[in-house]
Amino acid sequence: MDFSAFGLSAPLLKAIAAQGYVTPYPIQEQAIPAILNEHDILGIAQTGSGKTASFALPLIEQFRERKPTRNRYVKTLVLVPTRELALQVATVFQSFSLYLGNRVKTLAVFGGVSINPQMKSMSGTDILVATPGRLLDLIENKAVHLSEVEVLVLDEADKMLNLGFAEEMDRIFALLPPKRQNLLFSATLADDIKAIKAKLLRNPVVISISSDTDETQVELIKQVAYRVTPEQKGPFLRYLIKQQNMEQVLVFVSSVRNADNLVVKLNKNGLEAMALHGEKSQGARTEALRRFKAGLVRILVATDLASRGIDIQFLPFVINYDLPRSPKDYVHRIGRTGRAGASGEAISLITPEDEHHFKIIQKKMKRLVETHETADVNLQGF
Incomplete structure (x- = not known):
């Protein structure tokens, strides 16, 4: 048709x-x-x-x-x-x-x-x-x-x-x-x-068509998680982005403060990033989204509320720097990639405090996420 x-x-x-x-x-x-x-x-x-x-x-x-x-x-x-x-x-x-x-x-x-x-x-x-x-x-x-x-x-x-x-x-x-x-x-x-x-x-x-769409969309998304300590989170994020040469990546955080702090650290380490959250002016939010979509900024760090209007057809990577509060929000987040039949990758950073909550998310999603240890990863310089 x-x-x-x-x-x-x-x-x-x-x-x-x-x-x-x-x-x-x-x-x-x-x-x-x-x-x-x-x-x-x-x-x-x-x-x-x-x-x-x-x-x-x-x-x-x-x-x-x-x-x-x-x-x-x-x-x-x-x-x-x-x-x-x-x-x-x-x-x-x-x-x-x-x-x-x-x-x-x-x-x-x-x-x-x-x-x-x-x-x-x-x-x-x-x-x-x-x-x-x-x-x-x-x-x-x-x-x-x-x-x-x-x-x-x-x-x-x-x-x-x-x-x-x-x-x-x-x-x-x-x-x-x-x-x-x-x-x-x-x-x-x-x-x-x-x-x-x-x-x-x-x-x-x-x-x-919601249930079929959810299942199809989640199936198209490669999901992977990495166990990290709270101290490793920032360096490991930077390691991932550089090691996988991610040119366009959407990073989710749990709060405005975390978004702003993470953007500062990413920029200090030579990774171009902008924040998108509810305390930014509308002009700043529109400009951040425009620059990210146009490929002028490599990383967009967003809170859940601000993410509602992000619609990028071929976004390759989504990273959960902080886990969301609910399994439904998790599916919404990772659904920013793998859209309209395209593939994508969703990565979650899991601290010891996140383990129980992440098990609940996987149970609700009816899918186990491949999880890797990071203790042997050399993060010196990141």
Whole structure:
């Protein structure tokens, strides 16, 4: 099956080819025709499964049939939990709109930066990708109106609820017209998601590919762990990066402080690194991610929250410098590599204090991770 089977227009097919897509991923096969037929959708799908394109493509196609958008009255609203994800989703819409004669305007808005440029940029926007808090700010400033929204997308709804957006989302729902198409995507079907489903969706097409995707994705990732002492951690990380000549590596840590400290030590040892965490300004976070994706910086050191918008198709290495709190976060972290059918390697550094927790992670994942001793590794000079 190829994308032409969906009846998409020639400009869209040209943009799809330019982005390197050859055949649709499973979620795209099911979601694209259902959205084009104006069904509500409940999609249970992990990040990295091709989900964003599964709703971006049909929504852009629908704009070919719509009347021009009234200024500041957006037609499509996409709600996301983080700034990075807002930018990522908007970029997908923009890339697929590239060859349309009457370009569909997509704008990402989020907090942490000045609201004034976003207010000015709202003019002529057709598709708005927003974090809930900043959207409410723009509504209060009369920079955008929701009374003509025809499609509402909730992307990563489970994370929005976990991050405490439920009250803000309810305020937004109250401003939307009752007649609209609703597309809800989540990594899990938890009780909170079931409640939103009951509130928002009308006879939805339910697409569930999360479990198969998780298993397939984890199988594609080579996992290995190294036992280290706390004192060895930093030198062994530097040894690994240099010894394996890692040119692009994402390193996860447990806290902002650990991220900043590790970046200082890596740079002191001649390894170009930048930090990505919630205490960085939005400009600094965007620049760090841009430089890392472009290969201008070798190592990105990130906390879990900041990692939500990191989507790099061929990222070769992920390293757990600190283990995450939950097995689910472990799978999310290592899933930054091995995406969209590509292989990747995930490495974990395990101190004696981590041993019990790492056994729990492996048990939940239903997979044993090959673990090596490091006592004989010569770390002098690292």
